Amino acid sequence: MKLTITELYEKMHQNMGDSGWWPAESKAEIIVGAIMIQNTNWRNADKAVAGFRERTNFDPNQIRQLTTAELYDLVRPAGFYKNKSRAVAAVFTWLSQYNDDYQQASQSLGPTLRKELLKLHGIGDETADVLLTYIFEQPTFISDKYARVLFTQLGIPNLTNYQSLARQVKLPANFTSAAAQDFHGLIDEFGKVYFHPLTKFQESFLTDDRLIL
Template identity: 45%
Template structure:
């Protein structure tokens, strides 16, 4: 068994899998909506909802902002939990409207401040907030989602109990560029989808994570 660090894990995965091109989306608004819609469902269902929104609004922020929750619900029904998710999208676009839908203007603020604001919006939890921070606001954060936690657990990591603890440990031990943080999440999620059910046959079997602090 070969001991590796969290940063070495990134390099091993990148060397084996190559660039994953995350997050899929033609605009940051599409990415942000996708981060909400993907909660508790699969990406195929998200694509159906995004196609509906694209036909109706061209995914223009002003047109999305003009929709009420009731108008959004049938458009995003394929993603499930459409009532809660519609309220979340409305709240997010109300928040974005305060900055004239300008991601660059928002990104001037600190990561801590932006994360706090996002977490105050209905329906946005840690994973969704961090996804928006990483892919829309260009903040180098680590997304400790369920795939990632399971991968780290399978690699023998015992130094975290929840999302927040793993996020903190990873961010303290990763000296990566923004693009690498974005890539790391894509690598972990795509690996999780393909390999967690057949772990014993995966290329990560020979490795064990050191318990970094």
């Protein structure tokens, strides 16, 4: 069956239910988690996130007060601790000019918000889109590895990097931020079940479908 983006999301939601993504108790925790997950797995990222929870309770002011050495110790379980520590410091320092008010930042920057996020140390395309979707509630498609694998299985060729898919996908106007958040979560949860190994995709409820972009 040929599916549009909306139909793909609806079919995944019908078969899987709500994804519950991003699993966090605050937006500050999502920010930390989005940086920690870069180039590692959830197990390692969760160790670092747990350390931040214990040390700062994800209070932005407490995060900003951490010394470089303290940041290194907290981030170390997630790997790339120097780069990720700089990224955490950069994002929360940047947010301070908006009084940690995400809506204020979004309204002040308008359509330039993504560009401003990409200027921050350690924030690339994928993390910027995660922040747009989950922090600033701007419906954005996150073209991560699981999305590229899924869309390849659904007939979209040559998905070699983040931009190769991102430039092809624009969420329909009727996608709410909640739907965009859920869609990303469903794709990643689907990938955890059906992409290890990839041959398991043939057992999935999407095996006979093809996507229309």
